[in-house]
Amino acid sequence: MNPPISGSVALTHWGVIRARGDDAAAFLHTQLTNDFSAVGPTQARLAAYCSAKGRMLASFVAWEAAPGDILLACHASVLPATLKRLSMFVLRAKCKLSDASAELPLAGLAGDAARHACDGVAVWQRRDVAGGQLIRLPDAAGVPRALLAPPALPPDTGLSLDAWRWLELQSGIPVIESATVEHFVPQMLNFELVGGVSFQKGCYPGQEIVARAQYRGTVKRRMFLFDVDAPAAAADEIFASSDPGQPAGLVANAAPRPDGRGFSVLAEVKLAALEGGSLHLRTPDGPSLARRDLPYPVPVDAGQAA
Incomplete structure (x- = not known):
């Protein structure tokens, strides 16, 4: 508590x-x-x-x-x-x-x-x-x-x-820090889900790519909330036990938990990495990540939410 x-x-x-x-x-x-x-x-x-x-x-x-x-x-x-x-x-x-x-x-x-x-x-x-x-x-x-x-x-x-x-x-609203500049398309951080993107407005830098990801269903990575019993920081890599040979995600933001038991992180991960196995911080055998609920549903594939 x-x-x-x-x-x-x-x-x-x-x-x-x-x-x-x-x-x-x-x-x-x-x-x-x-x-x-x-x-x-x-x-x-x-x-x-x-x-x-x-x-x-x-x-x-x-x-x-x-x-x-x-x-x-x-x-x-x-x-x-x-x-x-x-x-x-x-x-x-x-x-x-x-x-x-x-x-x-x-x-x-x-x-x-x-x-x-x-x-x-x-x-x-x-x-x-x-x-x-x-x-x-x-x-x-x-x-x-x-x-x-x-x-x-x-x-x-x-x-x-x-x-x-x-x-x-x-809150599930990410903040771009210097360590994560140019790592994420907005949808990877659920930015359109929290009201940060308008698809009815005119052009802006990157607009075509952001719109294509939205309308062609090419978003294969999403942001989720996790707890981990270890220190964490923005840009820490995440590995999946199902595919330990390459990173499966990246921490966007991290902060100590108020109860003193490790950290909470907002992290972008491959949707495929959520289908089975476990997620780990920094190395394939690093501290395990425990997924927590965000205050809004996150699409994981057509017509579904996590």
Whole structure:
């Protein structure tokens, strides 16, 4: 049984890119996997930035702070390279990109702290609060969560960063870190299942490959949640006992379990590796992975879900 998780914590593993200007939304619409054409003052977006080959370079929680002012929260380890790459494509658009991490440090709220702050706010909605903006995130392990972007962080109260990171995993929403850049097409990380991809919008880098994977049924790898009685980290390889000669998957994110018994991981694995045998971390005879439930069904083949 995990101990209760509640309180606030500084999210030092996250950073913020600001897109400001009359063309900010239009520019992001042409670059990211989600629809930014009608982003409004009460909405938030989950989105990915992909290479031309459809591989994820970064993932974002995005929202409009003010008209013509859109904030993109991402893992701090990918922010510099992502900002540099996105800036190359602004060209004549009226949009200026900058690193706003120092100006807008992020805090996470969980448990009762999030429940009280989010009263009346639906998931993926935002509202102004004293000194900043609050974004309601999906619950994780039955725990309410919210993202707070204030000019000054609230004092940490009862919530550790490890506990917050564990909740990120339990939500089933992956975060691209520097160790996993260009390893995954969005569907490999269930990104379309959690609202991170729009298939009704126009072109963006990698769009053709992402759409082909969706409509031709070529997704043969999916992300699942596992527990393991050993330390784990992003980009750790996973091996299947049924085919130990080559890796069967890759860890996307990992965090210590609140009960102190090893780690939880979100990991992408070959669907064929789930059909029999066991999965192991780092080596064919490494620590065993125990599959846990995600908060949403995952298609494993046509018409079925796991």
